[in-house]
Structures are given as structure tokens and as C-alpha cells.
Amino acid sequence: MSNAAAAARTHAGGVLHRHADFESQFITPRHVEVWTPPGYTPAAAPYPVLYMHDGQNLFDPAEAYIDVTWGVAEAVGQLMAAGLTAGVIVVGIWCTLERRREYMPRQPLIEPAGRRLADRFSRAYGGLPQSDEYLRFIVEELKPFVDEKYRTCADPSHTFVMGSSLGGLMSLYALCRYPHIFGAAACLSTHWPVGGQYIVDWFGANLPRPGAHRLYFDFGTDTLDAPYAPYQQRMDQWLAQAGYTAGRDWLTRKFDGAEHSERAWRARVAEPLQFLLRADRSS
Numbered sequence: 001m002s003n004a005a006a007a008a009r010t011h012a013g014g015v016l017h018r019h020a021d022f023e024s025q026f027i028t029p030r031h032v033e034v035w036t037p038p039g040y041t042p043a044a045a046p047y048p049v050l051y052m053h054d055g056q057n058l059f060d061p062a063e064a065y066i067d068v069t070w071g072v073a074e075a076v077g078q079l080m081a082a083g084l085t086a087g088v089i090v091v092g093i094w095c096t097l098e099r100r101r102e103y104m105p106r107q108p109l110i111e112p113a114g115r116r117l118a119d120r121f122s123r124a125y126g127g128l129p130q131s132d133e134y135l136r137f138i139v140e141e142l143k144p145f146v147d148e149k150y151r152t153c154a155d156p157s158h159t160f161v162m163g164s165s166l167g168g169l170m171s172l173y174a175l176c177r178y179p180h181i182f183g184a185a186a187c188l189s190t191h192w193p194v195g196g197q198y199i200v201d202w203f204g205a206n207l208p209r210p211g212a213h214r215l216y217f218d219f220g221t222d223t224l225d226a227p228y229a230p231y232q233q234r235m236d237q238w239l240a241q242a243g244y245t246a247g248r249d250w251l252t253r254k255f256d257g258a259e260h261s262e263r264a265w266r267a268r269v270a271e272p273l274q275f276l277l278r279a280d281r282s283s
Contacts, residue, residue, distance in 0.1 A: 055092025192231030204238025220258025
């Protein structure tokens with residue numbers, strides 16, 4: 001099976017495995033990269049797993065947008081050296097030309113209140129979102145493959161999802177749609193304006209229960225991030241109303257002067273990683 005073959009190389013003290021053109025019955029094939037941390041061996045204790053969108057921007061500057069990666073592997077290594085985590089397996093899922101359709105939450109658009117937004121989105125991008133199919137790929141195909149091939153802690157409390165911009169919106173959608181699969185999500189520079197107040201309120205009404213789930217949000221104040229604050233403040237109100245406790249099962253950070261780019265996300269990626277991995281120091 002082609003999905004079982006991987007090219008491997010050392011990266012940031014660990015090993016980066018590329019599963020090229022990973023096949024799916026739900027979405028078009030795309031590369032999937034799996035980074036195993038320093039000290040990982042097939043016989044080692046199992047590791048938590050972090051699934052990340054826009055995987056081409058994570059590891060190799062030659063493939064990343066604006067030639068800058070998130071530096072996620074380097075950040076994990078630094079947290080390990082500081083004793084803040086025992087490590088994590090990072091799964092980078094590359095995007096395709098259908099990124100907007102795959103990362104735009106579908107359920108809010110097919111409800112009666114979302115029809116106007118659905119029509120506008122369909123006209124702009126050639127159809128309704130394909131995010132439910134994208135999530136089925138992760139949950140039904142990719143995660144079982146990763147859990148079989150690598151030493152993972154497969155339960156929700158050790159399974160995380162993270163992304164930025166529309167990938168941030170998609171990470172929240174993954175947690176809301178599959179709370180029995182994902183235990184926590186990190187949403188950087190979440191692109192709320194694509195759905196406006198309506199999509200914030202849809203998520204607020206569909207949050208998984210606190211305690212068993214954790215959420216990290218952040219935003220900058222420059223470029224595309226500039227109008228995000230009011231939307232995030234509204235989301236924060238929903239979180240508090242749902243019973244999420246700030247600092248424990250939910251954290252929102254504002255980064256003054258930060259732009260909407262891989263450069264900015266690289267500069268602060270340790271923040272969401274610490275929040276996601278803080279309960280896994282003994283994993």
C-alpha cells in the first residue's frame with residue numbers, strides 16, 4: 001500500500017517521515033509528514049499526537065509559504081530540553097488548491113441561518129465546503145494509520161489539533177465535530193471574519209464540554225489579524241458561559257504588533273504547544 005511507504009530524514013533532533021500522496025476515499029491525495037521527536041523508538045513509551053493543517057509550512061523553508069516554517073519541531077525540542085514535555089509526534093497534513101473548501105466549516109453553512117453565507121461562499125469558491133470530508137480523512141483514514149505505524153497514545157486526552165487562520169477555524173471545527181477523538185485544539189489567528197458573528201455564535205453553541213476538552217486561541221493586531229479582537233472577545237464570552245475556566249481549559253492570548261504570517265506563528269508557537277502538552281510531561 002503506497003500510504004505505508006515513507007522517505008525519512010533527520011530533522012531538529014528527531015526524524016521526519018514523508019508519506020507522499022497519501023491516498024483517501026474522501027479527498028484528493030496530499031503529502032503527510034510525521035515528525036517523531038528526539039529519543040523516539042518503536043519500543044519507547046507511546047507519545048501524544050498533534051495533527052496540524054497546512055503541513056507544508058511546518059518543517060522545510062524551501063516548501064513553506066514566504067520561506068519561513070513554523071519551527072514546530074525545534075520548539076518541541078526546546079520544551080523537551082526544559083522538562084516541560086516528554087515529547088509529541090507531529091503530523092503535518094499538506095493543503096491543496098481546495099484549501100478554502102476543505103478548511104471552511106460546513107455545518108454552519110447548511111443550517112437555515114447560514115444559507116446566505118453558503119450561497120456567497122459557493123459562488124466564490126465553486127461549491128460548498130468539503131471540511132466534513134477532510135475531517136473524515138483525518139479521523140477514519142489518517143489517524144488509524146498513524147496509530148498503527150507509530151507509538152502513539154491514541155485516546156482523546158493525548159490527541160490534539162492545531163492550525164492558523166482558516167486552519168485555526170478548522171481546528172476548532174475538528175474538536176466540535178469529533179470531541180471523542182480530539183481532546184484539545186490550538187487556533188492561532190483564527191479567521192473569524194470569513195463567517196462573521198454568525199460563525200462565532202455557531203461554535204459557541206456547539207462547544208464540547210469543558211474539563212474533558214481544552215482550547216487555545218490567539219491573535220495579533222497587524223495585517224489580516226487587525227480586525228480579529230471583537231470576534232475573539234465574543235468567542236471568549238461563549239467559552240465562559242459554557243463553563244470553560246480561563247487558564248485551565250481555555251487560554252486566549254493577544255500579541256500586540258504581530259502580523260498574520262508564518263513568521264509571527266513561528267515566534268509564538270511554543271505558547272500553544274505548552275498549553276496542549278502541559279498535561280503530558282509523563283507521557
